[in-house]
Amino acid sequence: NAGVTQTPKFRILKIGQSMTLQCTQDMNHNYMYWYRQDPGMGLKLIYYSVGAGITDKGEVPNGYNVSRSTTEDFPLRLELAAPSQTSVYFCASGRTEAFFGQGTRLTVV
Amino acid sequence: GESVGLHLPTLSVQEGDNSIINCAYSNSASDYFIWYKQESGKGPQFIIDIRSNMDKRQGQRVTVLLNKTVKHLSLQIAATQPGDSAVYFCAEISDTGRRALTFGSGTRLQVQP
Numbered sequence: 001n002a003g004v005t006q007t008p009k010f011r012i013l014k015i016g017q018s019m020t021l022q023c024t025q026d027m028n029h030n031y032m033y034w035y036r037q038d039p040g041m042g043l044k045l046i047y048y049s050v051g052a053g054i055t056d057k058g059e060v061p062n063g064y065n066v067s068r069s070t071t072e073d074f075p076l077r078l079e080l081a082a083p084s085q086t087s088v089y090f091c092a093s094g095r096t097e098a099f100f101g102q103g104t105r106l107t108v109v
Numbered sequence: 110g111e112s113v114g115l116h117l118p119t120l121s122v123q124e125g126d127n128s129i130i131n132c133a134y135s136n137s138a139s140d141y142f143i144w145y146k147q148e149s150g151k152g153p154q155f156i157i158d159i160r161s162n163m164d165k166r167q168g169q170r171v172t173v174l175l176n177k178t179v180k181h182l183s184l185q186i187a188a189t190q191p192g193d194s195a196v197y198f199c200a201e202i203s204d205t206g207r208r209a210l211t212f213g214s215g216t217r218l219q220v221q222p
Contacts, residue, residue, distance in 0.1 A: 004152075033210060040117060042198060043153070048209040058209060090152050096141045096202060098210055100152030 002026050006091050006101035013081040013108045021076040021104050023091030031095045032074040034058075034066065036087040037103075043090065049074055081108045117196060119217040128186040130216045132199030135180065139201035142175055144184045147196045147215070156184070156197075186218075194220045 007022045025032065030051045035043040035058075045058030049068040063085060065077040074093075078085060086108045092098040122128045134142065140161050145153035159166040159173045159182075166173050172185040182199050198215040202208070 031210070035212070042117075042214050043212040045209055045211060050208055056207070056209070058207070059211075092152070092210070095210070096143050096158045097155045098153075100154070103152055 004091055004093055004099050004101040006089075006104050008104060009102065010105045011107070013078075013106065015081060015083065015108060017081050018077070018079050019081070021078070021089055021091070021106075023074045023076065023101060024072050025074075025091075025093040025099070026072065027093060027099065028071060029093035029095075029099075030071065031093060031098070032068065033092045033098065034064070034074070034076045035090045035092065036060065036085075037090060038087050046076065046089075078106075083108050117215050117217045119219060121219045121221060122189050124189060124191060124220055124222050126189055128184075128189045128193070128218060128220075130184045130186075130197050130218065132182040132184075132213050132216075133180055134182055134199065134201050134213060136201055136203060136206075136211075137177070137180065138205055139203045141202050142173070142182050143200045143202070143210070144171075144173060144182075145198045145200060145212070146193075147198065149195075153198060153212075189218075189220050191220050191222060194218055 004025045033048045034046040044060045047066040049055045089104045092100045143158040144156040147153040157168045170187045174183045196215045199213045
């Protein structure tokens with residue numbers, strides 16, 4: 001079982017650059033989430049989706065965008081990267097028993 | 110609520126002892142409360158959940174207690190093992206308002222051999 005697959009695992013961006021973090025799940029889950037986790041801290045919700053075509057903001061959406069054109073995919077777009085976006089990003093799917101990807105470690109320099 | 114800017118509290122226990130990890134939640138309308146375990150360098154992993162109309166649920170070596178009166182959730186781990194060392198997060202989800210899995214502040218569990 002692939003579960004939740006995130007790519008890339010690591011990325012270094014320069015200030016002002018843009019990138020898309022990919023997330024795919026093969027469990028046919030309607031609920032999908034994006035979180036960021038700063039070192040030694042908890043998970044903050046960026047965006048979430050309760051089904052294809054439906055997305056909504058979480059606690060910290062500024063500087064990010066998402067789309068959900070299919071059940072399987074939930075990409076996260078960073079526009080104009082800033083040092084404050086240096087973090088580990090986790091994608092997850094499922095409602096209560098959520099399955100998490102391995103994370104993307106992003107550094108903005 | 111979330112302790113923004115504060116690092117995680119640590120609970121240190123001896124191997125074989127029972128561990129109790131506590132969490133205060135904020136949304137009285139949440140339908141489910143869940144515990145996750147996060148090992149170093151990995152994503153969180155589901156442990157156990159409890160519906161809001163229950164006050165206790167048991168799993169394998171773990172028990173979750175819910176006290177809605179004081180908005181408190183706890184995770185009890187019996188006979189704690191070195192493999193239990195991790196960060197533990199409580200989470201909640203509601204069918205109204207923001208229908209998203211929202212995490213609380215975590216606790217680092219260190220098991221001493």
